[in-house]
Amino acid sequence: MQRKKEVQANGLEKKRRSILCPKCGHRLLDASVNTKAQLVTPTKNCNPDFVIKCRHCSSEIGVIKTE
Numbered sequence: 844m845q846r847k848k849e850v851q852a853n854g855l856e857k858k859r860r861s862i863l864c865p866k867c868g869h870r871l872l873d874a875s876v877n878t879k880a881q882l883v884t885p886t887k888n889c890n891p892d893f894v895i896k897c898r899h900c901s902s903e904i905g906v907i908k909t910e
């Protein structure tokens with residue numbers, strides 16, 4: 844009975860991947876493996892879909908969904 848729960852949890856883990864801070868390598872967030880995303884440095888000319896502030900090094904990281 845307990846075994847079935849464990850298998851289910853492992854399956855979910857495989858559907859995610861970690862997006863790491865390009866500056867310090869700290870984990871910023873988990874994304875679905877189906878999500879195609881590009882990390883950029885936010886500037887006036889670049890308007891990313893999301894901006895995440897790294898809690899480790901305080902860098903602002905822009906994320907653009909490419910699909």
Ligand SMILES: [Zn+2]
Binds near residue numbers: 866869898901902
């Ligand atoms: Zn960082």
